Amino acid sequence: MGKRLASKYKIDRRLGVNLWGRPKSPFNKREYRPGEHGQRRRKPTDYGTQLMAKQKLKGYYGNIGEKQFRRYFDEASRRKGNTAENLIELLERRLDAVVYRAKFVPTVFAARQFVNHGHVLVNGKRVNISSYMVKDEDIIEVRQKSRQMIMVLEASGSPEREVPDYIEVDHNQMKARFIRGPQLADVPYPVHMEPNLVIEYYS
Structure with a gap:
């Protein structure tokens, strides 16, 4: 089973989005995070926003492990051009x-x-x-x-x-x-992805 014992739909509620745009997602009925404090709205810090952007992108591709995801960032940084666009292309390949x-x-x-x-x-x-x-x-x-x-x-x-x-x-x-290889604008994400914030997180 590995690192993903939890249901994939728990990822939706934890991140606060219907990540894959699926009609069965519980987030469609309960648009807040799980737990007794799930309905509290707090303004996230810059770090929190960047972390959430990273978790969304990681989660979308089947909850890729942190080490592997970091390697994709390192490879995207080494390549010529826009690092955020390079990261999306690597994930889509x-x-x-x-x-x-x-x-x-x-x-x-x-x-x-x-x-x-x-x-x-x-x-x-x-x-x-x-x-x-x-x-x-x-x-x-x-x-x-x-x-x-x-x-x-x-x-x-x-x-x-x-x-x-x-x-x-x-x-x-x-x-x-x-x-x-696609650019960010070509990829049909059901939710807004912000790879530029992921780059800021790692930088």
């Missing part, structure tokens, strides 16, 4: 993120498990590392044996999400092509 974006699975948590269990091929070879970095023009597909899984069929036919334009998908073949 994760194989589990691409599988989720392509609508092969219903959630980011399912995407991680789906990859780890060996259901995904990249350029014809099985890859079971969810943090694998997808390159431009890579072909990501669901293994032949896994294409009739109920979860896969329901996710691909769901009207809940749209596939972004930096990924090309053929749901009949269960194949996707990663066209290019």
